[in-house]
Amino acid sequence: MTPNSTSDEPIRIAFMCVQNAGRSQMSTAFAERERARRGLEERVEILTGGTHPADEVHEEVIEVMADAGFDLADRTPREITIDELRSCDYVATMGCSTLEVGDVGTDVAVRDWALDDPDGRDLERVQEIRDEIERRVAALFDEFSDAP
Structure with a gap:
C-alpha cells in the first residue's frame, strides 16, 4: 500500500520542478515507459508540472x-x-523546488532528487542527468511494484 492510496485507488505520482522543461519532463517520460513495462497502466497515474512553467521543453x-x-x-x-x-502518493522534486513537505501534507511521500538543471548544459552532462533520472524512476516504481 502506498502513502495516500487505498487498494482500489490508483497510485498517483507527480514529477515537478520550477520550469517543467527538463528534469520533470524526462522523469515523466521514463515513468510512462516504466508504467507500461510493468503493466500498471490501470494502477498508476502520472502528473508533471512546474511552479513557473517555461514556454517549451x-x-x-x-x-x-x-x-x-x-x-x-x-x-x-x-x-x-x-x-x-496533495492528491499524490509520491512527489519527486528535482532539486529546484521551493516545495516544503508540510505544503503537501504527511500522506505524500516527497522525494527531492537534487539533480542538476540540464538547461544550457553540454549534451554529455544532460545525458548523465537523463541516465540518473532513469535509474531513480525505476527505483521509485520498485517501491510499490513487484513486477520487474
Whole structure:
C-alpha cells in the first residue's frame, strides 16, 4: 500500500520542478515507459508540472531524450497546483523546488532528487542527468511494484 492510496485507488505520482522543461519532463517520460513495462497502466497515474512553467521543453532535453527513444518535442510545460500534489502518493522534486513537505501534507511521500538543471548544459552532462533520472524512476516504481 502506498502513502495516500487505498487498494482500489490508483497510485498517483507527480514529477515537478520550477520550469517543467527538463528534469520533470524526462522523469515523466521514463515513468510512462516504466508504467507500461510493468503493466500498471490501470494502477498508476502520472502528473508533471512546474511552479513557473517555461514556454517549451529545453532543446538539449529533447535531443538527449530522442537518443533514448522518446519524442518530447510536442510536450508543453504546465503549472502544477498544490491540490494536485496533495492528491499524490509520491512527489519527486528535482532539486529546484521551493516545495516544503508540510505544503503537501504527511500522506505524500516527497522525494527531492537534487539533480542538476540540464538547461544550457553540454549534451554529455544532460545525458548523465537523463541516465540518473532513469535509474531513480525505476527505483521509485520498485517501491510499490513487484513486477520487474
